[in-house]
Amino acid sequence: MPLPxxxxxxxxxxxxxxxxxxxxxxxxxxxxxxxxxxxxxKLEGVRTAIERQGGQALNVICDLADLESVRRAAAxxxxxxxxxxxxxxxxxxxPLREAKTPAGLDLTFVTxxxxxIALTEALIPHLPDGANIAFVVSAIEDPERKxxxxxxMRGGRFISVEASxxxxxxxxxxxxxxxxxxxxxxxxxxxAAFALSRENQRLQINAVxxxxxxxxxLGGANAIAQFLFGQIITRLPPFSQYRSTPERAGNIMxxxxxxxxxxxxxxxxxxxxPMTGSALAHDRQFQDRVLAETRAFLAETAx
Numbered sequence: 068m069p070l071p072x073x074x075x076x077x078x079x080x081x082x083x084x085x086x087x088x089x090x091x092x093x094x095x096x097x098x099x100x101x102x103x104x105x106x107x108x109k110l111e112g113v114r115t116a117i118e119r120q121g122g123q124a125l126n127v128i129c130d131l132a133d134l135e136s137v138r139r140a141a142a143x144x145x146x147x148x149x150x151x152x153x154x155x156x157x158x159x160x161x162p163l164r165e166a167k168t169p170a171g172l173d174l175t176f177v178t179x180x181x182x183x184i185a186l187t188e189a190l191i192p193h194l195p196d197g198a199n200i201a202f203v204v205s206a207i208e209d210p211e212r213k214x215x216x217x218x219x220m221r222g223g224r225f226i227s228v229e230a231s232x233x234x235x236x237x238x239x240x241x242x243x244x245x246x247x248x249x250x251x252x253x254x255x256x257x258x259a260a261f262a263l264s265r266e267n268q269r270l271q272i273n274a275v276x277x278x279x280x281x282x283x284x285l286g287g288a289n290a291i292a293q294f295l296f297g298q299i300i301t302r303l304p305p306f307s308q309y310r311s312t313p314e315r316a317g318n319i320m321x322x323x324x325x326x327x328x329x330x331x332x333x334x335x336x337x338x339x340x341p342m343t344g345s346a347l348a349h350d351r352q353f354q355d356r357v358l359a360e361t362r363a364f365l366a367e368t369a370x
Contacts, residue, residue: 083110
């Protein structure tokens with residue numbers, strides 16, 4: 068039986084695989100799901116599967132690496148005029164090599180941070196009081212995070228939003244190409260989530276660390292690296308305590324997005340327990356600076 072038009076709606080980015088797929092399936096049992104992704108065929112597959120299980124889903128094509136595509140998708144979601152109860156900013160990438168968008172911007176930073184923020188800011192005025200927004204971040208933004216340090220990661224390497232968008236990071240970072248971009252994008256997402264939660268007290272805006280998920284593309288396109296890290300290294304200390312699965316992470320995302328306890332500005336770990344990120348991400352001046360610079364950059368690109 069079709070769900071009523073006034074049923075709560077959840078918007079999920081990156082819903083065709085991994086954590087996003089599991090979250091979309093779980094959320095479809097709570098209400099309607101708007102599936103936001105760039106691959107039409109994969110979106111159709113997820114939508115069909117959800118509807119076969121008695122749920123209701125809609126597809127919206129969006130490439131988060133293309134800010135104009137994000138703006139069009141936001142307008143399309145708003146035009147649906149549905150009661151949006153939650154937005155899950157899940158989509159993300161971690162290429163091992165430096166990559167650029169056709170516009171010359173850093174692919175990782177735009178996909179993981181600028182695109183999600185542009186989508187979130189466009190939707191916020193249209194969200195009802197009490198709606199939830201969750202950002203999927205990563206603890207490798209913290210230079211003191213033990214597993215990250217063991218892997219030779221140095222945390223976020225933020226200079227400015229403009230520099231990050233151009234693929235420039237503080238020197239002295241990780242030896243693995245692409246890690247600085249990923250860590251910085253996630254640090255900015257965490258800081259922006261905190262800033263947005265203070266600005267929008269009528270909403271619940273939080274962040275989630277999904278844990279180490281061995282089946283979600285760790286190691287980039289290198290199959291050997293994926294196998295070694297995902298199936299062997301993550302089973303050893305100090306990684307094993309942070310190990311999770313897409314299903315478990317998806318359930319935690321669902322719990323955060325359906326929470327009605329007015330918790331906001333919380334950073335949840337892979338078990339759904341509040342955690343602390345880097346000192347920089349928790350600095351209010353840094354949070355406000357990141358959000359202000361982001362808004363200025365997005366306004367410039369939209370001009």
